[in-house]
Amino acid sequence: MQAKLVLISRSPIPPRATWPQWLAENDSDNPTSQKIREVQQLEDLGAEVLICCADVTDYQGMERAIAQAHTQFGGIHGVIHGAGVAGGGLIQLKTRAxxxxHMACKLQGTLILDALLQDCELDFVVLFSTLNTVQPAVGQVDYCAANAFLDAFAWAQTAKRNSLTISINWDGWQKVGLAAAAARDPRLANNYRNFDDFLSPAEGVEAFARILHQPFPQVLVSTTDLQVKLQETRSEFDNHPPDHTPTPTKASLTTAASTPTTTIHSRPNLSIPYIAPRNHDEQTVVEIWQNILGIEPIGINDSFLELGGDSLIATQIVTRLREVMASHLSVASLFETPTIAMLVASVKESRQPKSPTPDSQSNEREEIEL
Ligand SMILES: NC(=O)c1ccc[n+]([C@@H]2O[C@H](COP(=O)([O-])OP(=O)(O)OC[C@H]3O[C@@H](n4cnc5c(N)ncnc54)[C@H](OP(=O)(O)O)[C@@H]3O)[C@@H](O)[C@H]2O)c1
Structure with missing residues (x-):
């Protein structure tokens, strides 16, 4: 392999002259030691490697790195944009910041690379996206959005410049990278039950080589039948509450919803005045909300979101409503009809018998707010 490679990341790596000493003094699983050994392996195979420390979202830093690459190698002929950070967290709890x-290195980073390399005649630009843009994952709204940007960018570049820009929607990788690190984390292990189906590094390398020889701007890499996978994901969302913690069982949710919250806070200053429940149904729902949200009193026009409700709390409330009021509300209904008055109206409506039609049966799937 005669490749000339420029490897850019934010983490500094010690100067080459100190590598033997570093490797001698640090464990073999030290991340920096691993990087050094990987670079050495590339060089043993005949590659020339330039290591630069830069943040892809920092225009000046990237400008310096690219100038260094030009100086050392004379030109740049291809780009693999693999910078990424794991997102994570329910959308209701996520701030704009x-x-x-989480999205910056894929959004800004891609635009900065594009701006800095526009005068280079590139043979290829490869953007590392994820299968999660088509196979949604709970709590990954920013990660999915950032990668969806890469997909759209590849299509737009292909249309605009007729150059080879490819977004690869990778399935999870075994052994290396973000998913492998997350799967080792016991708190996240529940999200990686299909880890054995992930790509082996050898499969990933083979897929990459094949993708470079095809003309499409977007390629999805799935280790198993994608249609089956998408159907499985849909039924997973139908049957499980959206959370990053291990999925609570029905029994644990019931217990959580039935057990009074020990700390009760007084009603916060809300945008609307307090209105007491007017009938038995509203009183029942008020008690469920107070119990689960730990706030008292709650008025019938108080907003679920203003009271701090999120998807997990919504799941508990809906589970409890199902038990106590035999309702068929979805988790989404807490967000669509976010007050007790509106919710009771929905419960009454959901109790009305409906004549089943083929269409209504096929629409029975519950939508879960992410
Ligand atoms: N692993 C998977 O299963 C999988 C699946 C689908 C898609 N992908 C995508 O594939 C790409 C590579 O993922 P990976 O799993 O190999 O992750 P990884 O091992 O964490 O590699 C990501 C690299 O990006 C660098 N980076 C992050 N933010 C950066 C920034 N602002 N500027 C410059 N470098 C930055 C990181 O180094 P520093 O932190 O030192 O900067 C790291 O070297 C990611 O874009 C990811 O979304 C991965």
Whole structure:
């Protein structure tokens, strides 16, 4: 392999002259030691490697790195944009700042690379996206959005420049990278039950080589039948509450919803005045909300979101409503009809018998707010 490679990341790596000493003094699983050994392996195979420390969202830093690459190698002929950070967290709890930070290296980073390399005659630009843009994952709204940007960018570039820009929607990888690290985390292991189906590094390398020889701007890489996978994901969302913690069982949810919250807070200052329940149904729902949200009193026009409700709390409330009021409400209904008065009206409506039609049966899937 005679490749000339420029490897850019934010983490600094010690100067080459100190590598033997570093490797001798640090464990073999030290991340920096691993990077050094991987670079050495590439060089043993005949590659020339330039290591640069830069943040892809920092225009000046990237400008310096690219200038260094030009000086050392004379030109740049291809780009693999693999910078990414794991997002994570329910959308209701995510602030704009958190989402922006998670998305920056794919959004800003791609635009900065595009701006800095526009005068280079590139043979290829490869953007590392994820299968999650078509196979949604709970709590990954910013990660999915950032990768969806890569997909759209590849299509737009192909249309605009007729150059080879490819977004690869990778399935999860075994052994290396973000997913492998997350799967080792016991708190996240529940999201990686299909880890054995992930791509082996050898499969990933083979897929990459094949993708470079095809003309499409977007390629989805799935280790198993994608249609089956999408159907499985849909039924997973139908049957399980959206949370990053291990999925609670029905029994644990019931217990959580039935057990009074020990700390009760007084009603916060809300945008609308307090209105007491007017009938038995409203009183029942008020008690369920107070119990689960730990706030008292709650008025019938108080907004679920203003009271701090999120998807997990909504799941508990809906589970309890199903038990106590035999309702068929979805988790989404807490967000669509976010007050007790509206919810009771929905419960009454949901109790009305409906004549089953083929269409209504096929629409029975519950929507879960992410
Ligand atoms: N692993 C998977 O299963 C999988 C699946 C689908 C898609 N992908 C995508 O594939 C790409 C590579 O993922 P990976 O799993 O190999 O992750 P990884 O091992 O964490 O590699 C990501 C690299 O991006 C660098 N980076 C992050 N933010 C950066 C920034 N602002 N500027 C410059 N470098 C930055 C990181 O280094 P520093 O932190 O030192 O900057 C790291 O070297 C990601 O875009 C990911 O979304 C991965």
């Amino acid at each position: 958190i989402a922006t930070e």
